[in-house]
Amino acid sequence: MAEYKGVLICGELIEGRLTGISKELLGIGRKLADDLGEELSILLMGSDLSNAAREAIACGANKVYIAAQPLLDNYHCDACTEVATNLCREIAPSVFLLGQTDMGRDIAPRIAARLKVALAVDCVELRIEPDTKLLIQTRPVYGGNALAEVVSVTHPQMATVRAKSMSPLEPDESRQGESIPVKVEVDIETMKIKLVERIKQPIEGVKLEDADAVVAGGAGIGSAGNFAMLEELAKLLKGAVGASRVPCQEGWVSQSIEIGQTGKIVTPNIYIAIGISGAVQHIAGCLGSKCIVAVNKDPDANIFKVADFGIVADYKEALPAFTEKCKEIIG
Amino acid sequence: MINIIVCVKQILDPEMPPGKFKIDPESNKVIPPEGIPLVVSPFDEQAVEAALRIKEQCGAKITVVTVGESSAVNAVKHSLAMGADEGIVVEHIIEGYDSLLTAYILTKAIEEIVAYDLIICGREAADWGSGQVGSIIAESLGIPVVARTRKIEVMDSRLKVEHIIEDGDESLELPMPAVITVSYEIGQARIPTGWGVISAARKKIPSWSLEDIGVDLSQIGDTSSRIKLLKLFTPTRERGCQIIEGKTAAEAAANLALRLREAKVI
Known part of the structure; x- marks a missing residue:
């Protein structure tokens, strides 16, 4: 497939800056492009993209495709699908990567359907096979019980990448690259889906995905009120509170803090799992943590298999003493 | 009254104990554990639930469709027991990672059903978790799609949906026919009643072959022409x-x- 060349990234922005996952995509994209001996490009959509374009070049991009259109400042699924599909048709990249984000989940399958190509979602590892120069994609399946290694035979080889699974490059302002304008032929007025309103839920304290410390509770916590104990510890460690599936389903906590294969993926320095049995689909969401600590009454709980440290105890007795000691230590 | 089609998939129970999960390294396939019955993929169950709530709100005829081996009729029966009206099984075994083929067959089945205003799918299946089928069906039929919705409201020939975005929601309006995908945010799916199970057992569930719905496999190509599974392993x-x-x-x-x-x- 000699006519397909280069690696293309679909960039995402927040207040005019590249998001964390976009920089991670550039990090892995740079490596894949080097292994192929080809160029790395990124697509940016919105208005006022010059800062983000500079950032992208510093993070490894050779080319920045600028789809300048103020209407794209507000994410619109139909419009973004259209712009990204058209660019893929025009520049025919060998590899096209998106983040496994809300936008990536929305538009990647639609682009793949339009291009009639395979798509591997939620990849945690990507590499170029030296002989065939094809992209080997590794992704968790069966709720994290298994990993699958797949290769797409169709081009562009499309994948979405799980956040925090790849490392960004150290930004280097001396890197050079070029910006290329992209013709945007979308009229949001004619799109079938109309945006009525957007409601942002304000987050108090540290964002769960970005927290260095996560204190997570499971079915063993027993009630909404008991989560206050976890809040206290999280505050002390300057971290955030998360939960496994049961507390979210029972309505003890907001569904937005579910950690697991189908919820948030977290990779803090310390992950404290309290009253969590350790279902595989939950573990899939916290396995990347540097240190996992488990507190559980059941010595046979699955969570101890993936933890670094643990105590076998009722959290109601253990947690206050633990928080107290931490206060003493941290000061 | 509107016509709703819900796509469901029968899978290995994702809640099975981790110790029961075994892979055959020769065939790169999961060995079905003995004594643990197959289930409807949980998000697909929530898709049925979403359809039932619309039926209660404004009246609807709900048709459930699945592609799979002949035992997939149980997934349809479960959906009928929950309250869906009709069900169809398209008998064909597909590799779970070939979303394009799955969606192509479902699209052909939907075209055969003819009357549809709304198609609801689970956001992703709990086995291969590709999360693509709903979107590909919409692209194939040339109709709008909103993935990952919290709430669906029918207003005459239009839909109002709450779409989940990072740190919030957006409220969207779109015309029917359309495809919507849902997951746990919809809330718990109902448990079939005893009466539901009895009336579902009495219903005839037609089984269609690929020829019945005009699927031409040479047109779409086999799975290996798109994607190859190199290795399936337990980390x-x-x-x-x-x-x-x-x-x-x-x-x-x-x-x-x-x-x-x-x-x-x-």
Whole structure:
């Protein structure tokens, strides 16, 4: 497939800056492009993209495709699908990567359907096979019980990448690259889906995905009120509170803090799992943590298999003493 | 009254104990564990639930469709027992990672059903988790799609949906026919009643072949012409947990904090 060349990234922005996952995509994209001996490009959509374009070049991009259109400042699924599909048709990249984000989940399958190509979602590892120069994609399946290694035979080889699974490059302002304008032929007025309103839920304290410390509770916590104990510890460690599936389903906590294969993926320095049995689909969401600590009454709980440290105890007795000691230590 | 089609998939029980999960390295396939019945993929169950709520709100005829081996009729029966009106099984075994083929067959089945205003799918199946089928069906039929919705409201020939975005929601309006995908945010799916199970058992569930719905496999190509599974394996993840002891739970907890300090984790 000699006519397909280069690696293309679909960039995402927040207040005019590249998001964390976009920089991670550039990090892995740079490596894949080097292994192929080809160029790395990124697509940016919105208005006022010059800062983000500079950032992208510093993070490894050779080319920045600028789809300048103020209407794209507000994410619109139909419009973004259209712009990204058209660019893929025009520049025919060998590899096209998106983040496994809300936008990536929305538009990647639609682009793949339009291009009639395979798509591997939620990849945690990507590499170029030296002989065939094809992209080997590794992704968790069966709720994290298994990993699958797949290769797409169709081009562009499309994948979405799980956040925090790849490392960004150290930004280097001396890197050079070029910006290329992209013709945007979308009229949001004619799109079938109309945006009525957007409601942002304000987050108090540290964002769960970005927290260095996560204190997570499971079915063993027993009630909404008991989560206050976890809040206290999280505050002390300057971290955030998360939960496994049961507390979210029972309505003890907001569904937005579910950690697991189908919820948030977290990779803090310390992950404290309290009253969590350790279902595989939950573990899939916290396995990347540097240190996992488990507190559980059941010595046979699955969570101890993936933890670094643990105590076998009722959290109601253990947690206050633990928080107290931490206060003493941290000061 | 509107016509709703719900696509469901029968899978291995995702809640099975981790010790029961085994892979045959020769065939790169999961060995079905003995004594654990197959289930409807949980998000697909929530798709049926979403359809039933619309039926209660404004009246609807709900047709459930699945592609799979002949035992997939059980997934349809479960959906009928929940309250869906009709069901169809398209008999064909597909590899779970070939979303394009799955969606192509479902699209052909939907075109054969003819009357549809709304198609609801689970956001992703709990086995291969590709999360693509709903979107590909919409692209193939040339109709709008909103993935991952919290709430669906029917207003004459239009839909109002709450779409989940990072840190919030957006409210969207779109014309029917359309495809919507849902997951756990919809809320718990109902458990079939005894009467539901009895009336579902009495219903005739037609089984269609690929020829019946005009699927031409040479047109779409086989799975290996798109994607190849190189390896399916169980990750090793034992970390060797250090259990911290103490005379009481409180003492063990205090010792844990000291140990974490020693390891420079806190």
